[in-house]
Amino acid sequence: MSGDFGPRVTVPAALQALASNPKLKLLLVGLPDIISPLLVNIDAELLSRLQVVPAEQVVANDAKPSQAIRASRGTSMRVALDLVKSGEARACVSAGNTGVLMGLSKLMLKSIDGIERPALMTVLPNLEQQKTVVLDLGANVNCNSRMLVQFAIMGSVMAEEVVGMVNPRVALLNIGTEESKGLDNIREAATILKNIPTMNYIGYLEGDQLLTGKTDVLVCDGFAGNVTLKTMEGAIRVILSLLKSSDGQKRRFSWLLKIVKKWLQKRMTKRFGHLNPDQYNGACLLGLYGIVIKSHGAANEHAFKAAIEQAVQAVERQVPDRIAARLETALPKSD
């Protein structure tokens, strides 16, 4: 029950998710005194699938991961992950501090054999009316070539098993398409990926291809992934803001402006609805023996519900098992 707005966003979102998923059961981890008042006058059937699990503390948004992890006992994040570890819960959804969630998840749920560090993954829409799996989005600011290869395998599994693609294309994000371009770890990863028979590796792509649909899976380190995702979101917001009437000269056309803006937003919603952070909210922390979904800290009700839905989907598709199975065949066993 963390995030920038706490239970007043996450509790209504949980209730919405229960309403649209008749088999779903949710454990709300947090301060009962704050959560309980939000559960009065709620439909009894929904309440029967809801349980409040007390946690007295919360991880601060600006906490330093290493310190916060050491002092995590009793926090809602730790309690929630404990529930996943013990099998009482099948997934954990959190809008809390990304670094702490990542570190604590790894500590408690352990990485799948063959995965050095889990990665944050999201699914973006693209111009070809398909979807692109992008990872890592910020869990790992430093990645070696092996990690990039592991991300590629996990992204490939997601594209096949969750998005439903056949033989998904996998590309590495780089600053040029020639083989000699970029950082050593990227070039080394390219060499490894070319030699994995089950991998449909297509080469390097640059940032301007993020939304064009030239690949089904785009792999990068967490720093580049975060920069490219945020830049894309920022550019889209800037263009939409251009449509707002602001300069005096144009005031006489403000009615036209309103129509155009509405029309464009409708058109964008239709083709790029997923670009709205509310729609695709919920990055999946891939590579753990357990399902952890990271929501935007600033998520609203609708967005937090989307993150819960992602968790439901990951449970249904048995994402960790499928990744573990693929790693068995794709990578030679490490000693």
Place this chain on the structure above:
Amino acid sequence: MSGDFGPRVTVPAALQALASNPKLKLLLVGLPDIISPLLVNIDAELLSRLQVVPAEQVVANDAKPSQAIRASRGTSMRVALDLVKSGEARACVSAGNTGVLMGLSKLMLKSIDGIERPALMTVLPNLEQQKTVVLDLGANVNCNSRMLVQFAIMGSVMAEEVVGMVNPRVALLNIGTEESKGLDNIREAATILKNIPTMNYIGYLEGDQLLTGKTDVLVCDGFAGNVTLKTMEGAIRVILSLLKSSDGQKRRFSWLLKIVKKWLQKRMTKRFGHLNPDQYNGACLLGLYGIVIKSHGAANEHAFKAAIEQAVQAVERQVPDRIAARLETALPKSD
């Protein structure tokens, strides 16, 4: 006379630049047999300010920098940089291989005392109707904290002396705004920047702030800079393409679509004309004892002329001298 399209783009662009800058003189370095036919029936006054300097070879676009630099003798890029070194030219404009241009420029023109490696810089428009100096855009894929600090100083000089800002704000591109976020080199650079009295350092900014005008100078390593610039360009292109009539259902509104598209483009041109790569083409290679402008390889006539204009401006504002002077005061002398 390099780039994807060679002299058939660069020669007409050169003639245009001569026509709009009455004091400008240009040396065209390349194969005389290819350049000369493009100079027939040209105004005599323009021709009097133009000189063809023969070069028999050209650096390949996909050349590996280290090899290409060793084998650079006789190439148009090397000859042009020789002219800058000897003082016969005041600046070099090239649409050639970035890595080779960067390496060869450093080898021949030398870095300014206090600059470890030159950086590629461009000036972007922003939502506040101002401009943002962004560097590095791809010259250095690996940067230590000292290099980032040097980029910050060079960017600050550009913002003051070329863009005309007073006490420009300087930010580091990062994946969060909290002090603990990001890579070690960025955090170390932040610590150094805070302690430079002449520096108006404002902290970290994320990729979604690239166009919002929250800073006047945005500093990053060349990998992140390239990713963020390309992603921004790509997102803008995608949104513009959304405005293209494509889905059948809407065909009956195609006339409206055309009007809207034209109107939006006009509005965007007015406020974000510089986002058109043709308008801001020409990244300045900052930090050398000499002026080198890198044009997009795929630049058209208009875009290549913009790169020549950048060179003219850099010569007039004496960019290298001003950077050298600022380094004297901002940084303690290295031993």
